[in-house]
Amino acid sequence: MKIKLARIDDRLIHGQVSTVWVKEARANRIIVISDEVDSDEIRKTLVKQAAPPGVKVNVLCVEKAVKVFNNPKYENEEVFYLFTNPQEVVKVIEKGIPIKKINIGGMQYRSGKTQITKAVSVDENDIESFEILKKLNCELDYRVVATDPKIDFEEKLKKYK
């Protein structure tokens, strides 16, 4: 499997993703990797029906995603991975999927989280996961839309530690 783009965006497939990021990724398949969405039939249906024209969408749990990644049948498949949180990105890398760069697009505010940029709110657990991602040599690329200037996401995280 060829990973064209990996993004954390808890709105999953929405306007920014289906119009801009899909083109940026040039992938013919979006794989949503989320244990939670995989076990929620309503969210699963909603994600799949939002598939952009000509793009296949699958929702997989972490375990299944690793299995699919290692299946030689998909060696030449070009994919766009979507995650809802950094914890599952850590999990898939630790299980052998080589994600070199993670685009951080959206993590909505919930109570207990702190808003650190216009589109991202984090708690201690998230900060820890981002630190692990750095140690795993996974570049943190904070951009909500493709034309956003790159910002130093680690600096933003440090301020809230």
Add this chain to the structure above:
Amino acid sequence: MAMLVLVAHGELAKEMKNSAEMIAGELPEVKVVNFYPSEGFDSLKSKIEQTVSNENDILVLADLFGGSPFNAACAVLLEKRESNIEVVSGMSLPLVLEAMAQMNILTSEKLKNYLVKMGSDTVREFNEVLEEEDELD
């Protein structure tokens, strides 16, 4: 490479651009002409003329076929044939996003044909029964 102008009743064009920017990031190259209730046809037409003056290869996306923004853009087209102006109605968020994605690649004429062709594809229903799924294993 086409220049894109949005023209519509009230502040629809301005807000259409704002909404498109929510999705695609800033779009400084997209121009907007608003048409206010207090305005007449001539004033609207001259605003469109000013926006497209000194430009060549222009696509005007208007909100409503036969409405004043559309008619005024057509009047400008007829008077300035040398500027390669094209006018399309049915302005919507998907059409604006498509137009901005293609404006740097296509001429206004090709962009017009493309938008007219894809227009009806942008109206889609929620379909709960999905096509047979392509399962991964």
